[in-house]
Amino acid sequence: MTPQSALQSQYPLSPKKYLKKMISSLGALYALLGVGIIVDIVAILITSDAHNSDAKIVLWVILIAAVALLLVSTFLYSWYIKTYIKRYYYDGEEHFITIKKGVFAPAEIHVQWQKIQDVYVDQDILDRIMGLYDVHIASATVASGIEAHIDGVDERAAEGLKKFFLGKISGTGAKMGEEMPLNSEQKEAVRPVEKVSKINLSEEISSKKYPLLGKWIGISAFTRILGSFVYTAFFAFAIVGRSRNLDIDYNLAIIIWLIASAVFSIGSLISLFLWKKNYTFEFTPENIYFKQGVISLSEKHMPYSSIQDVTVVQGVIERFFGLGKVKIENAAQAMIMGGRRGNTPVFNGVLIQGLSIEDANKITNLLKETVLGRGGSKYGL
Numbered sequence: 001m002t003p004q005s006a007l008q009s010q011y012p013l014s015p016k017k018y019l020k021k022m023i024s025s026l027g028a029l030y031a032l033l034g035v036g037i038i039v040d041i042v043a044i045l046i047t048s049d050a051h052n053s054d055a056k057i058v059l060w061v062i063l064i065a066a067v068a069l070l071l072v073s074t075f076l077y078s079w080y081i082k083t084y085i086k087r088y089y090y091d092g093e094e095h096f097i098t099i100k101k102g103v104f105a106p107a108e109i110h111v112q113w114q115k116i117q118d119v120y121v122d123q124d125i126l127d128r129i130m131g132l133y134d135v136h137i138a139s140a141t142v143a144s145g146i147e148a149h150i151d152g153v154d155e156r157a158a159e160g161l162k163k164f165f166l167g168k169i170s171g172t173g174a175k176m177g178e179e180m181p182l183n184s185e186q187k188e189a190v191r192p193v194e195k196v197s198k199i200n201l202s203e204e205i206s207s208k209k210y211p212l213l214g215k216w217i218g219i220s221a222f223t224r225i226l227g228s229f230v231y232t233a234f235f236a237f238a239i240v241g242r243s244r245n246l247d248i249d250y251n252l253a254i255i256i257w258l259i260a261s262a263v264f265s266i267g268s269l270i271s272l273f274l275w276k277k278n279y280t281f282e283f284t285p286e287n288i289y290f291k292q293g294v295i296s297l298s299e300k301h302m303p304y305s306s307i308q309d310v311t312v313v314q315g316v317i318e319r320f321f322g323l324g325k326v327k328i329e330n331a332a333q334a335m336i337m338g339g340r341r342g343n344t345p346v347f348n349g350v351l352i353q354g355l356s357i358e359d360a361n362k363i364t365n366l367l368k369e370t371v372l373g374r375g376g377s378k379y380g381l
Contacts, residue, residue: 005091011160016130017152021081033070090150109148113168115139117330120300121158133158169303170286199304199370205283212354216323228264290350306330310367312360324360326352
């Protein structure tokens with residue numbers, strides 16, 4: 001077992017991480033084998049011994065093999081997850097953070113505090129059900145976007161890790177000892193870096209002062225409803241096109257299309273409502289706080305020192321209605337894994353939406369003057 005660091009002892013992985021890993025990795029296998037076992041048992045019960053003895057033997061062999069596969073896969077993966085958690089290691093040292101994880105092909109990453117572009121906390125569906133959180137840090141490298149995260153901590157640990165990382169980045173330090181006394185060696189491990197100045201904004205910039213405009217919400221709702229009808233229409237025509245030789249009741253097909261479109265529209269509107277409820281941003285003196293998501297939530301803290309570009313973005317419809325977005329980018333790289341083209345980079349900055357073009361330009365100019373202007377060097381730029 002890898003010895004724990006002071007940071008890891010203070011903010012450990014949750015015991016629920018083991019269960020979450022088991023469910024997320026073996027859930028589909030359990031479901032598939034479970035259905036197969038139930039079907040096989042039913043087939044055995046309804047098979048006559050007198051006339052189908054050979055078939056019954058085959059069914060028993062399949063049942064035993066399925067149960068054996070289920071037990072063996074559970075045992076092996078359980079061992080793997082326990083070993084993975086035992087070897088999981090993270091530490092906040094004087095100049096960088098270290099994260100080590102893996103069993104057969106362990107990975108170890110070190111990221112300097114001054115190179116961190118943002119810190120964010122997110123949850124997937126299982127995390128929300130089980131009360132778990134993943135704490136991510138990101139630099140300009142692809143490796144940090146993939147490896148530099150501590151996943152499977154409870155709410156207290158997630159909040160503590162987030163504050164610790166942000167304190168290291170801003171140079172204000174992290175007061176871990178408020179929750180658990182540390183010895184001299186542990187205090188040395190969490191010594192703060194050189195302090196960086198905070199910024200003083202001339203006015204409040206937050207989702208409270210700049211909420212999503214009603215016409216933006218209306219346009220978003222309309223495009224979602226329209227998209228639901230269009231997508232289901234394409235699907236319906238594709239089915240009809242492949243079934244020209246069949247006797248199709250087109251009136252019934254239209255009714256089914258309308259019902260499917262209505263269901264998709266309602267789902268899209270519910271998704272928009274949940275996203276709107278979770279959408280939050282605030283420009284604090286230390287960083288930009290940004291939260292969004294529907295079922296899976298993401299909470300980001302972007303230090304001003306990491307900002308690379310600030311842009312006002314308008315689509316065709318937004319230009320027509322006088323709307324705009326503020327796109328704030330840093331050098332952090334988030335990756336979508338897999339695909340025929342390998343890993344694909346995706347936008348990993350902050351996107352403030354639903355603004356009038358006047359407010360979008362106002363926020364952009366304020367950031368340019370305060371962060372990207374001549375005084376930017378004292379903020380680490």
